[in-house]
Amino acid sequence: MALAKLGVVVLDCPDPRALAGFYAEVLGGTVEGDGEWVDVKVPGGPSLAFQAAPGFVAPQWPRADHNSQQFHLDLTVEDMDAAEKEVLALGATALDAADRTRTWRVYADPAGHPFCLCAC
Template identity: 40%
Template sequence: MSLRMRLCSITLDCADPPALAAFYQQATGLEPHPKSDDDFAGLNGGVGFFIGFQRVDDYRAPRWPDQTVPQQIHLDFAVDDLDEAEARLLELGAGKPEHQPNEARWRVLTDPAGHPFCLVRELVGE
C-alpha cells in the first residue's frame, strides 16, 4: 500500500506574522485566516491550501544568493507579465536582489521578511 500525501499548507518563519501575511494577501488576493494573531497569521488559498506565517524569536532573514543564512525554502508564483508583477510587488514592499540568474524567464524577489521567491512567466502551450 502506497502512502498518498497532498500538500495542504506552507508556513514561513518571520519576525512579524501579521505584516508578512498582509504583504502576501495584497500580492495574491488570498483571504486572511480568521484566527490570526501577533504570533501566527495565515491566508486561505482555497481548495484546501493554507499559507502560514509564524513568529520566531531572533529571526534572521535568509541571504540570497549568499548562503550565510540559507533560504531553506522559496515559493514560485506564475504571472502573465514579469515586469508588471515585479513593479506591483516592489510597491508592496518586496525587495529585488542584485543577482538575477535569468531575468527574461523569472525574477527573484524577497518578501519583507527576507524570504526569496520567484515570479515565473506563465508559459501557455509550452
C-alpha cells in the first residue's frame, strides 16, 4: 500500500505565469491562476505547478558541483525535429541537442530548468 499519492510537480521560478505559459504551449494545457502560484492543467495528464521563488538561481546542466540539475522533465514526442523547432521558438535553449542519433535531446526552459524531448 502506498504511503502517499503524488499531488503535483512544482517548479520554482522567477515568473510563474510566464513559465506556466511556456509549458502550457508545449504540453497543450491551460494556465490557471496568477500571482505567486500558477497551475497548468494538462488534458489526460498530471498538472504542473509553478511557484514564485525570490532570488531564484537557475540550475546549470551538466554540473557536478553546486547548483546542478535537481530534477528534469522527460517529455515524449512523436517528431523530435518538429518538437525541437517549436520549443526553441517558445523560448527554450538547447543544452545538449546536437547528437541526432540518441532518442533524447536536452533543453532548458525559459527559467533555466532542464527538460528532455524523448522519442516515443
